[in-house]
Amino acid sequence: MTTETATATAISVTNLRKSYGDLEAVRGIDLHVSQGEVFALLGPNGAGKTTTLEILEGHRERTAGEVSVLGHDPQRNERDFKDRIGIVLQDTGVERYLTVEEVIELFRGYYPHPLPRDQIIEMVGLEEKRTSLVRRLSSGQQRRLDVAIGLAGDPDLLFLDEPTTGFDPAARRNAWEMIKGLNAAGKTVFLTTHYMEEAQYLADRVAIIARGEIVAEGAPIDLIGREAITTISFEDPGDGPPPYPVSEFATLIDGRIVIETSGPTALLYALTSWATEHSVELEGLTVAPWTLEDVYLKLTADPELEEGPEAEQ
Ligand code: ATP
Numbered sequence: 001m002t003t004e005t006a007t008a009t010a011i012s013v014t015n016l017r018k019s020y021g022d023l024e025a026v027r028g029i030d031l032h033v034s035q036g037e038v039f040a041l042l043g044p045n046g047a048g049k050t051t052t053l054e055i056l057e058g059h060r061e062r063t064a065g066e067v068s069v070l071g072h073d074p075q076r077n078e079r080d081f082k083d084r085i086g087i088v089l090q091d092t093g094v095e096r097y098l099t100v101e102e103v104i105e106l107f108r109g110y111y112p113h114p115l116p117r118d119q120i121i122e123m124v125g126l127e128e129k130r131t132s133l134v135r136r137l138s139s140g141q142q143r144r145l146d147v148a149i150g151l152a153g154d155p156d157l158l159f160l161d162e163p164t165t166g167f168d169p170a171a172r173r174n175a176w177e178m179i180k181g182l183n184a185a186g187k188t189v190f191l192t193t194h195y196m197e198e199a200q201y202l203a204d205r206v207a208i209i210a211r212g213e214i215v216a217e218g219a220p221i222d223l224i225g226r227e228a229i230t231t232i233s234f235e236d237p238g239d240g241p242p243p244y245p246v247s248e249f250a251t252l253i254d255g256r257i258v259i260e261t262s263g264p265t266a267l268l269y270a271l272t273s274w275a276t277e278h279s280v281e282l283e284g285l286t287v288a289p290w291t292l293e294d295v296y297l298k299l300t301a302d303p304e305l306e307e308g309p310e311a312e313q
Helices: 049-057 079-084 100-108 117-123 139-151 169-184 196-202 220-227 264-277 292-300
Strands: 009-020 023-034 038-042 064-069 085-088 157-161 188-193 205-210 213-218 230-235 250-253 256-261 286-289
Touching (some): 009 049, 023 038, 023 188, 023 205, 038 049, 038 169, 049 064, 049 157, 079 085, 085 139, 100 117, 117 139, 117 169, 139 169, 169 188, 169 196, 188 196, 196 292, 213 292, 220 292, 230 264, 256 264
Parallel strands (some): 038 205, 157 188
Antiparallel strands (some): 009 023, 205 213, 230 256
16 A cells, blocks of 8 residues: 555656558657546547557557656666566456466565455455465456456556456446445556446546547546536337427437437427327336446447438438
8 A cells, every 4th residue: 555645646647659651550648647536448440449558557658748657767677666566357268277276376476565365355256266276267267367467566557458358247236346446545556448327336537538538637526517418319200190299309319209409398298298298108218327338329420420410301
């Protein structure tokens, strides 16, 4: 554990750039993560997440910009820096014929002040599997073991690259609780994910990166609130009834009428009044606030793939 306060800076990035030949993969991004936070970096394939993550971990050199992680420049690869961070890659690939305990012991040996083995096992919830061979673990359990390896040196900051990719819904929920527990135990967590629900549930703050630039940053609730949009949808009643009163706001998506509005109360009133008057049942009517996924899809939409503003009616 660190002696620094919970509000101290864990990661500070200013005008970070990374080019691979002619390709500018990261184009001048700024990031700030406080100690004690769970921070999620989100973005479509090829947006620059792994590049950024690996620069923060000290595994890739930047082209330009300032980077400070726990007060270190990761590029200098200092031993003290490496001892204070834990890295959970997408595929750790540990020795499959060792037991869970043996793997954890092996990695504890690399650090000057490792966490006690049993504490690590408890933190990742592998108590029942401690003597199992790695090859006998389920994929969710193997991912837990990956996290155990990341925790071996008792890091202040844990990097998790897509920690739940390929998990079934129950395993994902379990992993989320484990990550919450690690954060409650004082670890700062920096993660990448393609699951917006995961970011919304876990992250204090997120940054959305698209085409190498940060397009939004903030607490999920603030990003969603900023849009203040409600989606109303129902099955298309077909060509029988006359046009509904809200038709100018409506789009037809997969057989459903979808209306996005910042004034849902008046709109619903007009819609349901019209439906009652015309004896139309609005089948499958749903009213839902925007989610982080809606915000994400709007912000990361590729302008070249965007259709015109006029959606079909
Ligand atoms: P994904 O979600 O698919 O993992 P990502 O957001 O992590 O994507 P990066 O892996 O950072 O994206 O890649 C950003 C861009 O840089 C991509 O266009 C990728 O092809 C390119 N790129 C990444 N690594 C290299 C490399 N070593 N050499 C050349 N180009 C690279």
